[in-house]
Amino acid sequence: MTVGNSDNLGTWTDHLGNIYCSSDEPERIVSWHSHPSKPKFTPPSGAVDAHCHVFGPQAQFPFSPKAKYLPEDAGPDKLFALRDHLGFSRNVIVQASCHGTDNSATLDAIAKSGGMARGVAVVDPAISEAELEALHEGGIRGVRFNFLKRLVDNAPKDKFLEIAGRLPEGWHVVIYFEADILQEMKEFLEKIPVPIVIDHMGRPDVSQGADGPDMMAFRELLDSRDDIWTKVTCPDRLDAAGPPFTNFVAAVRPLVEDYPDRVLWGTDWPHPNMQAILPDDGQLVDVIPQIAVTKQLQRQLLVENPMALYWAMD
Numbered sequence: 377m378t379v380g381n382s383d384n385l386g387t388w389t390d391h392l393g394n395i396y397c398s399s400d401e402p403e404r405i406v407s408w409h410s411h412p413s414k415p416k417f418t419p420p421s422g423a424v425d426a427h428c429h430v431f432g433p434q435a436q437f438p439f440s441p442k443a444k445y446l447p448e449d450a451g452p453d454k455l456f457a458l459r460d461h462l463g464f465s466r467n468v469i470v471q472a473s474c475h476g477t478d479n480s481a482t483l484d485a486i487a488k489s490g491g492m493a494r495g496v497a498v499v500d501p502a503i504s505e506a507e508l509e510a511l512h513e514g515g516i517r518g519v520r521f522n523f524l525k526r527l528v529d530n531a532p533k534d535k536f537l538e539i540a541g542r543l544p545e546g547w548h549v550v551i552y553f554e555a556d557i558l559q560e561m562k563e564f565l566e567k568i569p570v571p572i573v574i575d576h577m578g579r580p581d582v583s584q585g586a587d588g589p590d591m592m593a594f595r596e597l598l599d600s601r602d603d604i605w606t607k608v609t610c611p612d613r614l615d616a617a618g619p620p621f622t623n624f625v626a627a628v629r630p631l632v633e634d635y636p637d638r639v640l641w642g643t644d645w646p647h648p649n650m651q652a653i654l655p656d657d658g659q660l661v662d663v664i665p666q667i668a669v670t671k672q673l674q675r676q677l678l679v680e681n682p683m684a685l686y687w688a689m690d
């Protein structure tokens with residue numbers, strides 16, 4: 377649709393004089409596979425999908441006016457059905473940017489999980505102590521700071537540091553950034569007074585290999601503090617060659633072996649913004665035994681590490 381003049385009443389007029397109304401809202405996207413395959417790999421008992429999201433349902437939990445993408449509903453019923461299909465037991469639900477700082481959809485999904493989900497919130501810098509405590513009661517165990525310009529309008533480091541200094545006991549921060557800003561993030565990361573979890577290893581170029589500049593810079597960061605954890609996630613985002621994700625496996629397996637007590641794994645379902653690819657979650661699970669090649673590494677990655685971060689205070 378060619379949008380010409382718009383007004384404040386939710387109508388638009390194009391160059392031909394056609395009038396459109398707000399019911400012509402942008403198309404809602406589907407970014408997940410409708411029939412993911414059954415993985416060949418059987419996760420250990422009690423396995424945790426430690427990075428996933430819920431979208432809506434919009435009628436109950438509207439998306440943020442600042443959302444950079446508008447997805448179809450992907451609520452707790454679908455998430456828990458996928459969990460069971462893949463052979464997992466628990467979820468860590470990370471507030472997605474399309475819900476802004478209103479964590480209601482994430483809290484609703486946690487409440488419906490019967491204790492089998494925890495969450496990571498995105499909060500307004502002005503959040504009160506009482507609101508943080510309410511999030512804790514609702515199963516939240518961390519806050520996420522998102523530095524991806526395509527997802528958020530701003531990422532105020534000073535305000536993030538202020539919040540990081542007054543989180544409830546046992547919480548951590550989850551940070552999402554891309555490899556090109558790793559160096560400039562270092563000073564900020566050093567000042568964070570709680571454990572840090574880095575999403576998708578800070579998005580390295582895995583085609584450079586395990587000894588390439590991105591992975592080496594990331595290792596240097598992990599070596600700078602022993603309480604930086606990372607999610608060895610998203611071959612679908614990081615390995616442009618696609619399945620079987622050989623570049624991802626080659627770059628990430630040594631990391632899992634060298635930092636076995638600081639790695640987490642997750643599906644990333646419903647794969648925000650991945651509508652051009654629609655990752656098959658069964659195939660993603662089958663990457664696990666290639667990056668964590670022993671039963672012990674698999675137990676640490678999928679059970680012990682996420683349980684220590686998200687269920688230790690029970």
Ligand SMILES: O=C(O)/C=C(\CC(=O)C(=O)O)C(=O)O
Pocket residue numbers: 471472473474522527552575644647648649
């Ligand atoms: O699921 C992810 O980690 C990645 C996202 C979406 C996201 O983080 C968000 O919407 O908050 C992405 O790269 O588009």
